[in-house]
Amino acid sequence: MNMIASCSNYPPSDPNKIIPDFDAIAQYPNAKQISREEINNGTTWVRRTIKLETKDSKDVVSDLYRAELSKDGWTIVWSDTGDSNVIISDWNNGVHSPGYRIKVTVDQALPNQTTIEVIEVQSGPL
Numbered sequence: 368m369n370m371i372a373s374c375s376n377y378p379p380s381d382p383n384k385i386i387p388d389f390d391a392i393a394q395y396p397n398a399k400q401i402s403r404e405e406i407n408n409g410t411t412w413v414r415r416t417i418k419l420e421t422k423d424s425k426d427v428v429s430d431l432y433r434a435e436l437s438k439d440g441w442t443i444v445w446s447d448t449g450d451s452n453v454i455i456s457d458w459n460n461g462v463h464s465p466g467y468r469i470k471v472t473v474d475q476a477l478p479n480q481t482t483i484e485v486i487e488v489q490s491g492p493l
Contacts, residue, residue: 386458386467387439387441387458387467387469387487389415389417389487392436392439392469392485392487393415393417393419393485393487394419395419395421395423395428395431395432395483397421397422397423398419398420398421398483399419399420399421400417400418400419401418401419401420401482402416402417402418403415403416403417403418404416411490411491412488412489412490412491413487413488413489414486414487414488414489415486415487415489416484416485416486416487417484417485418482418483418484418485419482419483419484419485420480420481420482420483421481421483422479422480422481423481424475424481425451425452425473425474425475425481426448426452428452428473428481428483429448429452429454429471429473432454432471432473433446433454436454436456436469436471437456440458441456441457441458441469442456442457442458443455443456444456444457450474451472451473451474452471452472452473452474453470453471453472453473454469454470454471455468455469455470455471456468456469456471457469466489466490466491467487467488467489467490468487468488468490469485469486469487470484470485470486470488471483471484471485472484472486
């Protein structure tokens with residue numbers, strides 16, 4: 368199952384470097400979107416957050432995000448399983464291109480109720 372089509376845009380600084388598509392990364396199959404937020408300071412960073420809910424277990428959700436992010440060129444810099452499953456991944460296009468960090472937090476409060484929070488921070492020249 369391919370859920371993440373993470374690379375679809377080209378930054379103006381280097382047309383040969385692809386950049387992540389947050390909307391494609393954040394989506395999870397058959398999940399319901401609960402909220403969405405974007406904060407942008409206009410020059411050096413953007414923070415996007417999407418919260419989703421699914422009936423899949425937190426381990427199934429985390430495994431899929433971990434596998435797809437790795438497959439699509441993200442570097443997993445930290446991954447933890449516990450009360451919440453957390454995955455932190457980085458994407459860097461080079462010195463003068465924006466860098467990206469994705470944090471996926473997966474919580475399961477009830478057997479058929481798993482929440483997913485995906486936060487992307489883009490930093491560097493926008």
